[in-house]
Amino acid sequence: MRKVIIAGNWKMHKNQAESLTFVQEFKSEVEDTQENQEIVLCAPFTSLTAMSKNLHGSRIMLGAQNIHWSDEGAYTGEISGSMLAEIGVDYIIVGHSERRQYFGDTDQTVNLRLKAAQQYGFKPILCVGETKEQRDAGETEQIIITQLKENLVEVDQSNLVIAYEPIWAIGTGDTCESSEANRVIGIIRQQLDNKNVSIQYGGSVNTKNVDEIMAQPEIDGTLVGGASLSASSFARIVNYQ
Numbered sequence: 001m002r003k004v005i006i007a008g009n010w011k012m013h014k015n016q017a018e019s020l021t022f023v024q025e026f027k028s029e030v031e032d033t034q035e036n037q038e039i040v041l042c043a044p045f046t047s048l049t050a051m052s053k054n055l056h057g058s059r060i061m062l063g064a065q066n067i068h069w070s071d072e073g074a075y076t077g078e079i080s081g082s083m084l085a086e087i088g089v090d091y092i093i094v095g096h097s098e099r100r101q102y103f104g105d106t107d108q109t110v111n112l113r114l115k116a117a118q119q120y121g122f123k124p125i126l127c128v129g130e131t132k133e134q135r136d137a138g139e140t141e142q143i144i145i146t147q148l149k150e151n152l153v154e155v156d157q158s159n160l161v162i163a164y165e166p167i168w169a170i171g172t173g174d175t176c177e178s179s180e181a182n183r184v185i186g187i188i189r190q191q192l193d194n195k196n197v198s199i200q201y202g203g204s205v206n207t208k209n210v211d212e213i214m215a216q217p218e219i220d221g222t223l224v225g226g227a228s229l230s231a232s233s234f235a236r237i238v239n240y241q
């Protein structure tokens with residue numbers, strides 16, 4: 001059975017104090033979620049240690065937003081798997097379009113980061129998705145198939161989550177039609193050797209559209225940016241109906 005995974009991606013939001021305030025409020029609102037469901041908060045590095053202590057014993061899991069493939073070295077601004085392991089992180093977002101777009105991540109470095117995450121025992125959330133131009137040119141399927149092919153070289157599909165995030169839907173309020181997200185996610189699943197990989201949809205998920213998105217048979221969860229910043233709205237998303 002595929003797991004439902006609802007993950008919040010805070011991006012570069014919330015200092016430590018704000019992160020802990022969120023956790024305090026959020027914890028009590030998500031206690032009764034179904035067994036087969038994981039809840040993940042992907043926070044900035046500076047909040048991870050404090051959150052890890054605070055989330056101990058709760059069913060909320062912790063995620064980071066990046067990982068380097070070396071254990072240590074002259075890589076200014078990067079973070080290694082052993083550093084994250086010391087904190088006690090469960091998930092790592094890899095290949096988010098903002099990393100690909102603004103920080104030079106390529107299909108090859110995404111592949112290296114994915115493998116590093118798995119080597120350290122983390123569960124990577126691999127993000128794939130097309131731009132508006134690519135969609136308008138009818139290239140969506142091809143782009144996604146290529147990303148998967150290159151990103152998943154030598155990656156263990158038994159410890160993997162994928163997020164389909166059409167770039168034009170991220171932070172724009174322009175959600176992908178749920179039936180279309182379902183269709184593309186079905187195509188992603190066809191490419192995988194392991195059909196039980198949980199595949200999320202991400203891109204302007206909110207309290208109003210989450211129920212319809214989660215009703216789609218291929219969609220196993222959501223990766224949520226803006227709407228995960230408020231504890232009450234993210235709790236409503238986690239408690240979708």
Ligand code: PGA
Pocket residue numbers: 009165169170171172202203204205223224225226227
């Ligand atoms: P959004 O971001 O929910 O704000 O569109 C999603 C993401 O970037 O993961």
